Amino acid sequence: xxxxxxxxxxxxxxxxxxxxxxxxxxxxxxxxxxxxxxxxxxxxxxxxxxxxxxxxxxxxxxxxxxxxxxxxxxxxxxxxxxxxxxxxxxxxxxxxxxxxxxxxxxxxxxxxxxxxxxxxxxxxxxxxxxxxxxxxxxxxxxxxxxxxxxxxxxx
Amino acid sequence: xxxxxxxxxxxxxxxxxxxxxxxxxxxxxxxxxxxxxxxxxxxxxxxxxxxxxxxxxxxxxxxxxxxxxxxxxxxxxxxxxxxxxxxxxxxxxxxxxxxxxxxxxxxxx
Numbered sequence: 720x721x722x723x724x725x726x727x728x729x730x731x732x733x734x735x736x737x738x739x740x741x742x743x744x745x746x747x748x749x750x751x752x753x754x755x756x757x758x759x760x761x762x763x764x765x766x767x768x769x770x771x772x773x774x775x776x777x778x779x780x781x782x783x784x785x786x787x788x789x790x791x792x793x794x795x796x797x798x799x800x801x802x803x804x805x806x807x808x809x810x811x812x813x814x815x816x817x818x819x820x821x822x823x824x825x826x827x828x829x830x831x832x833x834x835x836x837x838x839x840x841x842x843x844x845x846x847x848x849x850x851x852x853x854x855x856x857x858x859x860x861x862x863x864x865x866x867x868x869x870x871x872x873x874x
Numbered sequence: 875x876x877x878x879x880x881x882x883x884x885x886x887x888x889x890x891x892x893x894x895x896x897x898x899x900x901x902x903x904x905x906x907x908x909x910x911x912x913x914x915x916x917x918x919x920x921x922x923x924x925x926x927x928x929x930x931x932x933x934x935x936x937x938x939x940x941x942x943x944x945x946x947x948x949x950x951x952x953x954x955x956x957x958x959x960x961x962x963x964x965x966x967x968x969x970x971x972x973x974x975x976x977x978x979x980x981x982x983x
Contacts, residue, residue, distance in 0.1 A: 795929025829931035834891030
């Protein structure tokens with residue numbers, strides 16, 4: 720092989736390695752960015768779920784009409800926020816299933832006598848509902864974290 | 875084709891709440907009985923806008939929409955051909971669709 724041809728071959732190999740390296744680096748960076756974004760979204764979902772639990776407790780247990788009204792608004796806002804976050808996540812990643820858990824929370828918190836003039840506000844009456852709500856919130860966190868660790872596990 | 879537009883916030887209440895008449899002045903039962911069902915009977919298409927309210931509880935939505943099948947004896951097919959629901963909050967449209975499907979399944983058992 721002549722010197723010229725060898726030089727061309729070396730250049731070609733260097734180019735190929737550079738391009739492959741660029742693709743690999745780009746891919747790793749994208750994956751790192753996605754991982755960070757998804758982690759942030761999941762943390763926002765968990766925070767909003769915690770807020771929902773607190774608002775729920777206030778709504779069903781407080782005797783103060785002002786607090787009841789505010790917590791009702793907070794419940795609606797938290798549900799919509801969680802819905803938006805979960806929908807975005809499920810649009811991008813088809814294998815995560817949190818929407819069904821959110822729907823269960825919606826049913827438990829806003830079903831029954833929610834917003835009825837007949838609602839009895841009493842922490843002892845609320846106790847069973849609060850256990851169910853806490854269980855679903857815990858399931859959301861556990862399933863979210865399991866999915867995240869599986870999807871973004873180091874290869 | 876006769877079309878009726880119903881905005882819950884403008885034509886009913888900005889704070890719809892409760893399932894039955896006994897639950898309060900703006901219940902799901904009242905909305906269905908006095909506004910939604912008559913509109914569906916009288917028009918070929920009814921568009922319901924859910925926006926503009928504080929929010930909805932599941933009791934209100936289930937009674938207002940699921941009750942069309944359970945209480946008013948409409949079929950899922952009739953409702954799907956005549957009713958359009960508009961909302962910027964897809965949590966509610968998703969739940970309403972589920973209530974209609976569930977009510978239809980129970981009715982067909």
